[in-house]
Amino acid sequence: MNANFASIMPQTIACWCEQDGHNVTLVCYTGFEDLRQELPAPLDIVFIGAFTQSAQLAYALSRVYQSEGAVTVLGGPHARCYPEDAQSYFDYVVGFTDRAVVREIVADCAPHRPQGTHIVAAQQPATLPGVRERWKFIEATLKKAPYLKIVPMIGSLGCPYTCSFCVDSTVPYQQLELEVMKEDLRFLLTKFKRPRVGWHDPNFGVRFDDTMDAIEAAVPPNSIDFIAESSLSLLSEPHIHRMKKNGFKALLPGIESWFDLGAKSKTGSNVGMAKVKVVAEHINMILAHIPYVQTNFVMGLDNDIGPEPFELTKTFLDMAPGAFPAFSLLTSFGQAAPLNLQYQREGRVIPFPFHFLNNNHAMNVKIKNYAWTEFYDHVIDLTRYACSKRMMGRRLRANGASIPGVLNLVRAMSTEGRGRIKFYSGIRNKLEMEAPFRAYFEQESTDLPAFYSDRVHSDLGPFSKWLPENAMHHDPYAYLKSEIARGNGNGNGNGDGHIAEPAAVTNSIEV
Numbered sequence: 409m410n411a412n413f414a415s416i417m418p419q420t421i422a423c424w425c426e427q428d429g430h431n432v433t434l435v436c437y438t439g440f441e442d443l444r445q446e447l448p449a450p451l452d453i454v455f456i457g458a459f460t461q462s463a464q465l466a467y468a469l470s471r472v473y474q475s476e477g478a479v480t481v482l483g484g485p486h487a488r489c490y491p492e493d494a495q496s497y498f499d500y501v502v503g504f505t506d507r508a509v510v511r512e513i514v515a516d517c518a519p520h521r522p523q524g525t526h527i528v529a530a531q532q533p534a535t536l537p538g539v540r541e542r543w544k545f546i547e548a549t550l551k552k553a554p555y556l557k558i559v560p561m562i563g564s565l566g567c568p569y570t571c572s573f574c575v576d577s578t579v580p581y582q583q584l585e586l587e588v589m590k591e592d593l594r595f596l597l598t599k600f601k602r603p604r605v606g607w608h609d610p611n612f613g614v615r616f617d618d619t620m621d622a623i624e625a626a627v628p629p630n631s632i633d634f635i636a637e638s639s640l641s642l643l644s645e646p647h648i649h650r651m652k653k654n655g656f657k658a659l660l661p662g663i664e665s666w667f668d669l670g671a672k673s674k675t676g677s678n679v680g681m682a683k684v685k686v687v688a689e690h691i692n693m694i695l696a697h698i699p700y701v702q703t704n705f706v707m708g709l710d711n712d713i714g715p716e717p718f719e720l721t722k723t724f725l726d727m728a729p730g731a732f733p734a735f736s737l738l739t740s741f742g743q744a745a746p747l748n749l750q751y752q753r754e755g756r757v758i759p760f761p762f763h764f765l766n767n768n769h770a771m772n773v774k775i776k777n778y779a780w781t782e783f784y785d786h787v788i789d790l791t792r793y794a795c796s797k798r799m800m801g802r803r804l805r806a807n808g809a810s811i812p813g814v815l816n817l818v819r820a821m822s823t824e825g826r827g828r829i830k831f832y833s834g835i836r837n838k839l840e841m842e843a844p845f846r847a848y849f850e851q852e853s854t855d856l857p858a859f860y861s862d863r864v865h866s867d868l869g870p871f872s873k874w875l876p877e878n879a880m881h882h883d884p885y886a887y888l889k890s891e892i893a894r895g896n897g898n899g900n901g902n903g904d905g906h907i908a909e910p911a912a913v914t915n916s917i918e919v
């Protein structure tokens with residue numbers, strides 16, 4: 409992912425602190441930098457933004473800087489999903505973050521150990537600094553992306569849809585200031601001949617006309633390349649025409665499942681093959697106008713049974729060969745989504761180390777309708793199909809000899825495609841051959857297989873020795889316990905105090 413996909417919030421925190429008169433250094437750490445060179449010493453306070461897959465690295469870095477006298481703060485997806493765990497390793501852990509929260513922390517700037525302070529703003533911030541304000545930090549970050557430079561922008565927060573698996577399903581939709589957006593787009597044209605903008609909106613274009621009116625008022629048609637994640641329900645043909653006119657070059661709609669989540673893809677009650685046909689037609693319509701489309705799927709959902717979901721995805725790939733399929737294994741990221749409470753109540757969450765929670769390296773929900781080896785066989789078979797020479801050839805013919813065509817080839821042949829087949833095959837073989845490995849997946853044992861702990865240590869490299877004791881493990885039921893502790897009864901948020909957990913959960917968690 410590296411510098412092209414750096415988050416907006418660390419740049420925001422940097423702007424806010426600098427505007428308040430502090431000396432700030434921002435580093436987008438891609439794993440290659442020498443942090444001793446990049447950061448001044450001594451440091452008073454270190455803010456770290458991390459996804460869950462980087463949590464263990466973040467914990468180790470916190471220990472490094474705390475040992476040198478700094479106060480540490482964790483924010484970002486991991487802090488939002490696993491605050492209780494992170495509090496053991498940071499002085500402050502923040503959820504929603506606005507300017508007041510940052511000021512409060514910087515004013516206090518005191519160690520809070522062994523248990524960090526958890527601070528959450530009442531809601532998402534009303535405004536965020538635009539590109540012009542963040543430019544100094546964006547420019548330094550993009551220097552690390554020599555070939556393809558993508559400027560991160562955001563036009564909205566939250567989402568009006570309520571997909572129960574999504575972190576934004578309970579966050580009210582909020583359009584950010586359109587005047588800031590317009591100014592930013594004009595500003596970018598002074599910096600690049602043809603800028604490339606990646607929208608970080610959870611669901612781009614909810615207020616479609618307002619957003620497109622703003623783009624059209626700010627810059628000439630098709631003068632900037634845009635990339636956006638959007639739900640299919642927003643990508644109607646008239647909308648696609650308008651997006652094409654304005655330079656949208658890549659769209660990443662979520663399909664997720666053939667048997668669930670119809671509202672998001674506007675396929676109504678269509679499921680199975682009926683949904684495949686409707687969605688393939690829709691994707692082909694988009695591909696007729698937008699050169700790059702990535703379709704996102706989740707594998708291992710509770711509604712999936714037998715080979716059918718996987719076979720339907722293959723049929724879809726045949727029907728819409730131009731789209732690049734991105735497959736995720738069902739992952740329950742702590743407090744991210746209401747649905748996670750259900751998995752926790754059912755006692756089905758497996759505590760794989762955070763390092764593997766990136767939608768691919770581990771599926772941390774005990775699968776409902778498959779044996780693990782059977783499931784991995786399907787996953788491997790489908791990934792092979794998607795990356796086969798035949799499929800790559802069809803994709804290339806559909807994309808033409810273009811940047812999207814080449815990009816798709818590279819993705820299929822890289823760690824994302826063939827690399828994953830190798831990784832999944834290794835897991836599948838261990839599941840068959842190694843009883844303790846299988847027992848961990850089956851929740852019959854809580855002894856973490858050495859395969860996982862060894863890999864965490866080897867990936868952390870020199871930071872491995874700073875990984876705090878116990879940081880390899882976390883409580884996968886922390887969310888449910890915190891809901892119960894807050895008086896939310898069985899953790900379903902209705903506060904009725906009615907404990908309805910099935911037997912499995914009483915065996916596996918202590919409340």
Ligand code: B12
Pocket residue numbers: 409410413414415416417418421455456457458459460461481482483484485486488489502503504505506531532533562565573574575576607608609610611637741744765766767768
């Ligand atoms: C845009 C986006 C992306 C973009 C940009 C990524 C980036 N670097 O930000 C792209 C497409 C590149 C991407 C990639 C991935 N993503 Co993504 N992505 C999102 C998305 C849709 C929006 C996030 C966003 O920017 N929101 C706007 C900001 C302003 O709001 P916010 O995130 O709520 O942040 C608030 C607080 O958390 C806090 N905050 C945030 N960061 C920081 C940092 C500091 C220092 C502080 C103090 C505070 C703070 O302040 C904000 C305001 O209140 C979310 C889903 C969602 N709907 O939120 C998933 C999400 C963040 N992604 C997710 C995942 C899993 C991934 C991938 C691993 C997927 C994959 N397999 O490739 C990769 C990993 C990328 C990486 N860098 O390692 C998960 C993360 C779960 C987790 N706990 O780790 C999410 C939550 C989706 C999900 N599955 O539920 N993603």
Ligand code: SF4
Pocket residue numbers: 567568569570571574575576577610611639662672
């Ligand atoms: S449409 Fe997308 S962003 Fe909105 S709630 Fe559903 S998954 Fe989340």
